[in-house]
Amino acid sequence: MHEFLQEAMKLLQRYKLFVKKKYSKEESQSILCKLELYRSLPRDAAGLYRLVTRVTDYLTVETAEFERVRFSGRLKMLNEMRGLLELYRLENNRLFHAPQLASSALVKAIQLMTVPTAKQTSEVASQLKECALKIVQYGVEEQRESFWNALIKQVEHNETFFFPIMAYYKRCLAKQVSNLKACPRVAAELEI
Numbered sequence: 193m194h195e196f197l198q199e200a201m202k203l204l205q206r207y208k209l210f211v212k213k214k215y216s217k218e219e220s221q222s223i224l225c226k227l228e229l230y231r232s233l234p235r236d237a238a239g240l241y242r243l244v245t246r247v248t249d250y251l252t253v254e255t256a257e258f259e260r261v262r263f264s265g266r267l268k269m270l271n272e273m274r275g276l277l278e279l280y281r282l283e284n285n286r287l288f289h290a291p292q293l294a295s296s297a298l299v300k301a302i303q304l305m306t307v308p309t310a311k312q313t314s315e316v317a318s319q320l321k322e323c324a325l326k327i328v329q330y331g332v333e334e335q336r337e338s339f340w341n342a343l344i345k346q347v348e349h350n351e352t353f354f355f356p357i358m359a360y361y362k363r364c365l366a367k368q369v370s371n372l373k374a375c376p377r378v379a380a381e382l383e384i
Contacts, residue, residue, distance in 0.1 A: 196280050196287060200240040203273055204233055207247055210265055226250070237287040241280065248273040281330065294331030297323040298339055305346050305354075312353045320357050328364040336365070 208229055211220045224230040227247055234240050251270040281290050301323035304316055327339045343361060346354040 196237060196276070196289075197235075197240060199276055200244050201233055203269065203276065204229065204240070204243060204247065206265075207269055210269065223250075238282055238285045241277075241282045241287055244273055244277060248277060290330035291332050291335070294327050294329075294335045297326035298331070298335050301327070301339060302342055305342055309350055309353075312350065317353065317357060321360050324357065324361040325364055328361070328368055 208224065211223050211229075215223065221230065227250055228243065229247070234243060248270065251266060251273070255266060255270060279290060280287055281293075301320055304320050304323070307316060324339065327335055331339070339361070343354060343358045347358055
């Protein structure tokens, strides 16, 4: 999480500097107070994540409200913050790198897919569904497609066991429309 801490602090410091340069003293103090950026930045990952989220939400609203740009880097900074938030997730005050979590789920799923047919139990199916959900929620296009391709191969060998898992994966993807856009091949096969 060291990378997140460094990047988040750098982005927040840059944003503070932009606000101080481009707004009047009163406006900048008001904005920084509203966003709780007027004091030193938190040193913990959860606090920084929440602060980056707050600033991103503020920039999103501010950018939507004003057609004229008060400083040239607003949209670029907003996109950088969104990119950072896409890579990391905060759950139960614990920060984790989303694609790494999806990679772990993908490796586990592939291992589970290779168990002998005699050992393909409902417990294994349940674990595969958990992996599918993590891959949908946290994975990038390549990870989602790798899981999809592995499922297709397994369905050819044991349709009875793997087809319900494939159907579950499709439902998970359908619920998360943004992931469908990020995984066009699967979306096309779902005909959405």
